[in-house]
Amino acid sequence: MAKVGSLSPQERKSADHTVNQIVSVSSSSDRGWDSLWAWNPATSFFLFCLAHMAIWTLLPALMYHNPPKDTLEGITWGNMWLLGYDKHPFLAPWLSAWVSDLFGVVGWPIYLLDQLSVGLCFWAVWRVARSILEPRQALIAVAMLEGIHYYHFSSIPFNPNVAMLPTWALTCLTFYRALLDQSLRGWLLVGLCAGIAAMAKYEAAILFLVLFGLTVSTEEGRRSFRTPAFYLGILLAVAVVSPHFYWLAQHGFTPFHYALGNMELEQGGHSPTGKHSGYTPLLFLLDQARTLLPMFLLYLPFFKWKNRGWTIAGFDRHFLQWLAFGPLTATLLIAVFSGANLISRWAFPFFSFAGVALVAYFRPEITTLRLKIFFAVILSLTLSIGGGMYWMIFVRPHYTGVAPYSITYPSPEMAERITREWRERYGRPLKYVAGDRWVISGICAFSPDKPIPYFNWKPRENPWLEESALRREGAVMVHEIPPGNPPQPVYADMRHRFPDLVETTLIFPHHTQAKVPPVQLWVAFVPPQDVIRQPEIQPPP
Numbered sequence: 001m002a003k004v005g006s007l008s009p010q011e012r013k014s015a016d017h018t019v020n021q022i023v024s025v026s027s028s029s030d031r032g033w034d035s036l037w038a039w040n041p042a043t044s045f046f047l048f049c050l051a052h053m054a055i056w057t058l059l060p061a062l063m064y065h066n067p068p069k070d071t072l073e074g075i076t077w078g079n080m081w082l083l084g085y086d087k088h089p090f091l092a093p094w095l096s097a098w099v100s101d102l103f104g105v106v107g108w109p110i111y112l113l114d115q116l117s118v119g120l121c122f123w124a125v126w127r128v129a130r131s132i133l134e135p136r137q138a139l140i141a142v143a144m145l146e147g148i149h150y151y152h153f154s155s156i157p158f159n160p161n162v163a164m165l166p167t168w169a170l171t172c173l174t175f176y177r178a179l180l181d182q183s184l185r186g187w188l189l190v191g192l193c194a195g196i197a198a199m200a201k202y203e204a205a206i207l208f209l210v211l212f213g214l215t216v217s218t219e220e221g222r223r224s225f226r227t228p229a230f231y232l233g234i235l236l237a238v239a240v241v242s243p244h245f246y247w248l249a250q251h252g253f254t255p256f257h258y259a260l261g262n263m264e265l266e267q268g269g270h271s272p273t274g275k276h277s278g279y280t281p282l283l284f285l286l287d288q289a290r291t292l293l294p295m296f297l298l299y300l301p302f303f304k305w306k307n308r309g310w311t312i313a314g315f316d317r318h319f320l321q322w323l324a325f326g327p328l329t330a331t332l333l334i335a336v337f338s339g340a341n342l343i344s345r346w347a348f349p350f351f352s353f354a355g356v357a358l359v360a361y362f363r364p365e366i367t368t369l370r371l372k373i374f375f376a377v378i379l380s381l382t383l384s385i386g387g388g389m390y391w392m393i394f395v396r397p398h399y400t401g402v403a404p405y406s407i408t409y410p411s412p413e414m415a416e417r418i419t420r421e422w423r424e425r426y427g428r429p430l431k432y433v434a435g436d437r438w439v440i441s442g443i444c445a446f447s448p449d450k451p452i453p454y455f456n457w458k459p460r461e462n463p464w465l466e467e468s469a470l471r472r473e474g475a476v477m478v479h480e481i482p483p484g485n486p487p488q489p490v491y492a493d494m495r496h497r498f499p500d501l502v503e504t505t506l507i508f509p510h511h512t513q514a515k516v517p518p519v520q521l522w523v524a525f526v527p528p529q530d531v532i533r534q535p536e537i538q539p540p541p
Contacts, residue, residue, distance in 0.1 A: 055382060129142060320360055414478075
């Protein structure tokens with residue numbers, strides 16, 4: 001039997017048609033549940049995706065009072081509709097703001113957007129897997145991604161990492177097809193997807209490096225250099241990213257300084273999450289191995305050591321090897337030679353084709369019983385994770401007295417109170433909010449006035465803002481008061497820079513029945529310059 005990887009596109013279509021006929025004949029003898037899962041992989045795939053998206057949309061929608069910090073930061077960015085921000089390109093912020101505006105709610109629409117992103121990633125992987133594997137093998141290859149936390153609970157905060165999942169996978173899918181048919185339409189789709197992927201996160205450069213390596217190392221790839229359509233695709237990708245790169249040039253390439261600081265490569269740079277948040281390449285590799293372990297465990301019902309060895313050949317084998325192993329390998333090599341620290345979440349989009357590679361190398365022993373066990377284990381894993389989330393949010397705080405992450409943080413109440421007090425004082429919408437990044441992200445995201453943030457009072461982190469405009473229009477300054485001694489240097493510095501501050505302290509309880517300390521905020525109003533200050537009336541002697 002000819003290897004799938006050695007077939008031409010026309011032969012592939014004929015082979016697929018033959019397989020579908022065999023599947024159709026075979027399925028006629030089955031009934032009910034067995035027929036659905038064992039002999040109709042396409043239907044099973046879409047049911048799997050719908051179930052995944054429904055579960056992981058509903059869980060945070062029902063359990064989270066406050067969206068994750070990254071999500072609120074993205075909405076705050078997106079509300080300004082700029083071509084770039086201080087950390088990342090614009091795709092994730094724009095989508096965050098758009099979906100929240102569309103439904104008029106900050107919450108469940110974002111969680112739905114999360115899972116639509118994951119579902120689109122699954123679909124792109126499914127289309128590639130269907131081209132090089134048998135239908136049931138392709139179904140297993142995609143479903144195994146449920147064993148990687150990047151595709152379920154870690155995808156709840158919609159951020160550039162989650163936005164990379166579908167854009168990365170779609171770029172791979174269109175690139176695979178373009179290399180095989182070398183059509184103008186195919187290369188234009190690659191250029192479009194690649195440009196959008198770059199606007200999700202600069203980390204897409206790792207993918208482009210891998211795709212270039214695949215191109216120069218295969219005959220199908222080298223043929224592209226002789227095709228004008230290939231260069232037109234590159235031009236389209238450049239056109240998609242050019243507005244953002246114009247913004248970067250106008251703002252001193254601010255996000256690149258953030259990235260270099262994360263990797264501790266910039267002079268004086270540091271990771272914003274802590275000095276030791278970065279991993280050395282070896283620790284990064286070990287962390288990713290731990291991340292992949294549940295996926296390997298999911299595959300145990302089908303695993304047979306004697307079945308090892310690639311079941312695909314030719315271009316398909318090269319493509320899968322480059323896409324499954326290339327991103328992680330390239331990242332590790334760059335870190336080794338540059339001395340950069342790595343952060344675990346940077347591997348977010350690396351493993352979308354890991355399941356396809358595992359199935360292609362260890363041919364699965366597929367039976368109806370094993371399929372039932374496989375999906376039962378996936379369901380059990382999902383229920384366990386959901387139960388763990390419930391325990392962390394609703395039970396654990398009763399024992400620890402510590403609020404769970406930002407899930408119960410009172411951002412909606414803070415935004416409502418501060419916006420209302422500003423309007424009562426000055427009779428106009430709130431235009432600027434300054435202070436701690438994570439606190440004001442929640443206020444800006446929930447406030448109906450959609451104020452512009454001034455993160456951490458640092459001009460470099462806010463290239464969209466001139467402090468003179470903030471002084472002219474007025475603002476609210478916010479800083480969380482930590483337990484114990486308040487950060488007096490922060491207050492003293494603000495009083496020096498803005499001598500007209502009107503200060504107060506506000507207290508907000510966490511949204512939980514557990515006895516946890518409330519959130520205390522130092523809030524200071526910077527009056528607009530055109531507000532007429534009435535002279536104080538002295539009491540009679």
